[in-house]
Each structure stands twice: as C-alpha cells, then as structure tokens.
Amino acid sequence: MLFKPVRLSLLTQIALLLTIVVIISTFLVSLLFSSMIDEMVESYMGKQAMTVAKLAAQNEKIIDAFQEKNPTVTMQPIAETIRKTTGASYVTIVNTKGIRYTNPNPDSIGKHTATSNDASLLREQSVIYKDTGISGPAIKAKTPIWNEQGKIIGVSSVGFLLNDVEEQTDVYRTKIIQLAMIPLAIGAVGAMIIARRIRKVILGLEPEEISSLFKEKEATLESIRDATIVINTQNQVSSMNRKARLLFGGQTIQKGYVIKEKKLQTLLKEVLTFKEERINQPVVFENQLFIADLSPFLKNGQTEGIVLTARPISEVEKLTEELSQMKAFSENMRSQNHEFLNKLNTLYGLLRLGQYERAMQLISQEVQERQDVISFLVSSVADPMIAACLLGKLNRAKEQQVSLTIDEESSLSLSLTAQEAQQMVSIIGNIIDNALEAARTEKGREGKVSVSFTDFGKEIVFDIEDNGAGVPAHMEERIFQEGYTTKTGENHGIGLTIVQHALQQLGGDLYLSKSQLGGTRFTIVVPKKEEFDGDD
Structure with missing residues (x-):
C-alpha cells in the first residue's frame, strides 16, 4: 500500500466529531437565519414599497395634476421628494395607458412602461411582486390612483432595487457570521475539554484497548473456580462469574438482587466502613x-x-477432612513416637536391671491394650471411616493427656455411603475435639470424655459427654450461631456450624443435656435411610 491509513486517537476522534457537529450546526443555523432574513427583508421592503406607492397615489397635487396639460411638471418634483425621503429606488406615476409622468431617469419620462399595468390594477387591486424593469430586478408595489369621482386615472408604482436590498441583507449576514463565530469557538474549546475529560475517565485507553481489557477481565473472572460476586454499596449484586451462576442458579440471583441475610449485611457494612477485607x-x-x-x-x-468470593462448606469440609487426616496422622505418629520412646526407655531400664519377667509383662500389656482397641473397633463399627476417626481420637486424647473411653456395649453395624460416612466423621470428629478441649481446659490431666453409640432401631445415636465446664442453659442456642466461639484468636467458631450443616444434609438433630461426668452431653440422632429400615 502506498499510503497507510492514519489511526486517530480517541481524544482526537471525539474532538473532531464534536467540532464538526458544532460547525455543521452553526452553518445550518446561520443558513436558516440568512434565509429568514432574506424573506423578512423582502417582505418588509414589499410592504414599504406599497406604503410609498399609496402615499404617492393619495397625494392631492398628483391627483389634480392629471388634469393639467403637462402633468410631469407638477408630479416629478413631488415624486422625487417622496423617493428621496423614503429611500425608494424609484417612484413612477403612469396614466391608464402606461405612459410615465415621473421617473428618476428624465429620459424615461413620457415613454411607455416596460411592464404593463395589467387588468388587475384596473380592477382596483394593489399588488406587490418581484420583477425586472429598466432599472433592473426590484421589489415592486403598484396601486391605482383615484380621482374625486372614484375613477381610476393612473397607477402609482414604487420599487426597491434588489441590489440595494442585498446590500442591507449582506450587512445582516455579516453580523450573523460574526455572532456565529462565538459559539463555534466555544464549541471547539468545549469539544477539547469534553474529550480530555472522557479520556481521563477511561484512563487514557483507546476503544480497542478497553474492549481487549474487558474481555481479558471477563475471562479471568469466569475462570475463577470459586463463586465470585460483585456487590455495590447498596448491597445489590452487580455481576457474578460462571461458578456463581451454576452454584446459585441463573434464576435465583441475578443482577440487581438485594442481599437479605443479616450476618452478610453486617459483614458488607463493616467492609464498606473500615475498607478492610x-x-x-x-x-x-x-x-x-x-x-x-x-x-x-x-x-x-x-x-x-465489594468482591465476595464464596466456597461451599462441603468443599471446605472436604479440604478440612483431608487436612485433618494428615494432621491426625502426624499427631498420631508424634504421640506414638513419644509414648513408645518412654516405654522403650522403661524396657531398656528393666533389661539393664535384669528384670526380664517385668519386661515381658510390659510388652504383653502394651500389645494386648492396642490389640483390644483395634479388635473392638473392627468388630463393633462396620464403617471403616468412622472406626478410623475414633481410633485417631483415642490417640489424640493420649496426646492431650485426657481420658477418652468408648462404651464396650456400643455397636454400629450399618454401612454408610461414602458421603454419609464423611458427614458423620465431620459431626463426631468436631464434637469429640470440642469435648477433649473442654475437659482438658477445665480438669487438665483429670479430664474425661466418654463416647457411646448404637444403630439399634431406626436411628443412629451417638452420645459424647465430658467433665468440662459445661454449657449454660442460656448459651445453648448461641453456640450454634455462625462464628460464635469462646476461644481466642482467629479461625474459630466454625466447628459447630459445620456440624449443623452436616446434620441438615443427613436430616439429623443434635441435643444438649447435663452429663453424668459433670460437663455437657451431646446427643447426635441421625435417621437411617429407607433402604436400611428392613434390617431392624
């Protein structure tokens, strides 16, 4: 290509567009006013010509002069005086035969008019029109002259040459153009100011850059795997990504949806007020x-x-479960290492002292105790995830130096689905952890926690009780509220919330009562699914 197309910036395009609009608008307005002035001047001049014509036609001396032998002698001075006084281009008096008695050009006097006094004048009519005479194009007015007997004796013709009219019109046009330059200059300056303002608002970006940036941000937002919702200062949803639409359903939450949940409203208000996440x-x-x-x-x-990023509690629970399993494994390894190291040192001491019989008894006792716990869990708990959870909590209790016992009469013969087992593990795991913490805080090494369970009948029932401080009756409702906790620090107050959510999924309930150990008893009741009812 010989010439590359010139790419104008957005600022230049806006300035040019606004300037062109102002120029065109100013031109059209000026043209309109110019046309209106032409019409107004012509109309005014026509009326002025008719006034002058009637003034001459009603002059008594002119009327009387028609009876004279040489009317020109009397009429010409009067007509010229009228012409000069009114500014008319010519004032001509003619008889009914069209012979001029007066004219600014003496050579034209006595001659026939270039334009005939048509029958309309003889029919008592006055006319205003444009025509070209011996003096050139003009705006003319003609009116009949009447004598005292009411008879038409001649015609009074007055004209204003268009050259004279256009001179006056040009003066008006010049003034209009001069005035039009003012809004034109203001419009051009305003166009630059508006263009600069728009450029500042859009951060100096060009339309292509804005489009590209918008698509990039939209793709980024859509690719976020967490549900992301943008909320304005009126607690209304402004936009959301694909994950949010899938999670809440396209019909439930849409643009303009108002947040109604009280705790969420409180959090939004805090973020807006303190400008902190x-x-x-x-x-x-x-x-x-x-x-x-x-x-x-x-x-x-x-x-x-505010940008709100939400993750379903089920996903958090899944991550928490995996983390808990890893943490439990680590803690179990550490506690077992600590415990076995102590016992290994004891064995070493007994062997060094020659107490071989005592050493054999210690080994047998340890092996038997662990074998009894594992055998009990394997025989009494059909679901391996729940059995593993209970075994982990036993090791956890040893680590915290709290006594955790499982009722030997307990039995759980029902096999659960993977999802149900995971939810049950979340429930009993969180409650046992709370019980261990409560017992250790209140009683120290004297802390006790007891667990019993059964699936006899149509329900799965877990009783978990401790000898901690207990939960006062007036606090029983509050402990299940979102974020409520008696512990210090961050990331607390979610355990019982997870428990409640899991119970809702299973259709179960949680009851609090006074424990025989002195603390609190948590009773978990989960109905069996219909497919297992026939086993009872």
Missing part, C-alpha cells in the same frame, strides 16, 4: 452455608463495592 467468614447465603472472603475495591479513596 474479611477472610474465611462463615455465612449463610440463599439457605446455603459458605466460607466467604470479602474484599473492597476503592476509587479515589472511596469504596465503590
């Missing part, structure tokens, strides 16, 4: 439990809205 907050949204992060986005120091 909130991390890992358990919230209920559309009757679902989520772990949410709330981050404000600012403009000129003011909060424009």
